[in-house]
Amino acid sequence: xxxGFLVIxxxxxxxxxxxxxxxxxxxxxLKSGLGVTLVQVQVGFTLFAIFSTGFQGIGGYxxxxxxxxxxxxxxxxxxxxxFIGTSFSPNLAAFYIFWSLGSIGExxxxxxxxxxxxxxxKENRGLAVGFVSxxxxxxxxxxxxxxxxxxxxxxxxxIIGLSELxxxxxxxxxxxxxxxxxxxxxPSRNLKNRKFWILYVSFVLGAMPLIVxxxxxxxxxxxISTFEFAIIVSLFPLLSGVSxxxxxxxxxxxxxxxxxxxxxxxxxxxxxxxxxxxxIESIILIGFFGGSMISQYMSLIGDLFGTRFSTSxxxxxxxxxxxxxxxxxxxxxxLFAVNKSESFLFVLICIMLAIVFLAxxxxxxxxxxxxxxxxxxxFP
Numbered sequence: 001x002x003x004g005f006l007v008i009x010x011x012x013x014x015x016x017x018x019x020x021x022x023x024x025x026x027x028x029x030l031k032s033g034l035g036v037t038l039v040q041v042q043v044g045f046t047l048f049a050i051f052s053t054g055f056q057g058i059g060g061y062x063x064x065x066x067x068x069x070x071x072x073x074x075x076x077x078x079x080x081x082x083f084i085g086t087s088f089s090p091n092l093a094a095f096y097i098f099w100s101l102g103s104i105g106e107x108x109x110x111x112x113x114x115x116x117x118x119x120x121x122k123e124n125r126g127l128a129v130g131f132v133s134x135x136x137x138x139x140x141x142x143x144x145x146x147x148x149x150x151x152x153x154x155x156x157x158x159i160i161g162l163s164e165l166x167x168x169x170x171x172x173x174x175x176x177x178x179x180x181x182x183x184x185x186x187p188s189r190n191l192k193n194r195k196f197w198i199l200y201v202s203f204v205l206g207a208m209p210l211i212v213x214x215x216x217x218x219x220x221x222x223x224i225s226t227f228e229f230a231i232i233v234s235l236f237p238l239l240s241g242v243s244x245x246x247x248x249x250x251x252x253x254x255x256x257x258x259x260x261x262x263x264x265x266x267x268x269x270x271x272x273x274x275x276x277x278x279x280i281e282s283i284i285l286i287g288f289f290g291g292s293m294i295s296q297y298m299s300l301i302g303d304l305f306g307t308r309f310s311t312s313x314x315x316x317x318x319x320x321x322x323x324x325x326x327x328x329x330x331x332x333x334x335l336f337a338v339n340k341s342e343s344f345l346f347v348l349i350c351i352m353l354a355i356v357f358l359a360x361x362x363x364x365x366x367x368x369x370x371x372x373x374x375x376x377x378x379f380p
Contacts, residue, residue, distance in 0.1 A: 271348045
C-alpha cells in the first residue's frame with residue numbers, strides 16, 4: 001500500500017511539473033499568441049508562484065484534518081481548468097485568471113503528493129520524498145520534447161488539461177494519510193519559532209537560481225536553434241528530477257542540513273558559471289542540485305517539526321516560493337532588460353545570503369552552552 005502511494009505521488013507530480021518546468025516552452029508561445037511583451041507574460045509565472053504556494057498551506061490544513069481525497073479531487077479540477085481555460089483565453093487578463101486558478105490546484109496537489117512520502121516513510125524520508133519529487137522533473141522532461149515543436153499554446157494545453165481532468169480524480173481517490181499520526185507542531189506554533197523563519201529566508205534566497213532558469217531559459221538562450229532549445233528545456237527538468245531521489249538517499253545518511261549546505265555550494269558555482277556566460281554548464285549544475293532543494297527542505301521540516309501537521313507546515317513554508325517566483329521571474333526579467341551582468345550578480349548575492357541564513361539556522365545559543373563541542377549539524 002505504501003509503495004502504491006509513492007507511485008500515485010510520482011504520477012501526480014509528473015503532470016504538475018508542466019506548470020513550472022514547461023514554462024520555458026509556453027512562454028514564447030504565450031507571448032506571440034496573445035500579442036504581449038515578455039514582462040507581461042512573466043507576470044503569469046509570478047502569479048503561478050503566488051497562488052501555487054499561497055494556497056498550499058490552506059489545502060494542507062484540510063488534507064491534514066479531513067484526509068487528502070476530497071480536497072485533492074477539487075484541486076485536480078482546478079489544475080485541469082488552468083490548462084483548459086488558458087487554451088481558450090482570448091487575452092492576457094483571461095490567461096492570468098485561468099493560470100492563477102490552475103496554480104491553486106497545482107500547489108495543493110504538490111503538497112498532498114509530497115506529504116504522502118513525508119508521512120508514510122519516516123526512516124527513509126529523504127529518499128521517499130525525492131522519489132515522489134522525481135516526477136516533477138520527469139513529466140516535463142518528456143513533455144517538453146513534443147511541446148517545443150508546437151507553434152501555439154492552445155492545442156497542447158487543451159490536451160494536458162483534459163488528461164488531468166480524467167486521470168487526477170481517479171488517482172486521488174485511492175490516497176490516504178496514516179491514521180496513527182505522530183506528534184508535531186501546528187503551523188501557528190511554528191510561526192513563533194525563530195528557526196522556522198531563518199530556514200524560510202534561506203529557502204527563499206536559495207531557490208533563486210532554479211527559479212531563474214525555470215522561468216527564463218527562453219530568453220537566456222538567445223539565438224539557439226529549435227533543436228538545441230528542445231534539448232535544453234528537456235534536459236533541465238530531467239536533471240532536476242533525477243537528483244531528488246539520489247540526493248534524498250544521501251541526505252538520509254549524512255543529514256538533511258549537511259545536504260542542503262552542499263546543494264547551496266553547487267548552486268553558487270552554477271550561478272558563477274551563468275555570470276561567466278557558460279549557460280549549458282550552469283543549466284546542468286543548477287538543474288541537478290537546485291531541483292532537489294525543495295524536497296530537501298520539506299523533508300527537513302518534517303524532521304524538525306513532526307509529521308502530524310506536515311502538509312500544513314510545508315504549505316506555509318512553501319509560500320517562500322512565491323517570493324522567489326516574483327524575484328526570479330518578474331524582477332530578474334526587468335533587471336536583465338536593463339543590464340545582463342547585474343541581473344546575474346543579483347542571483348549570486350541571493351544564493352550567498354542563503355548559505356549565511358542556513359548557517360544561522362544551526363545556531364542554538366542555549367544548546368551550545370550545554371554542549372560546546374557538539375557538531376552544529378545535529379538538530380534536536
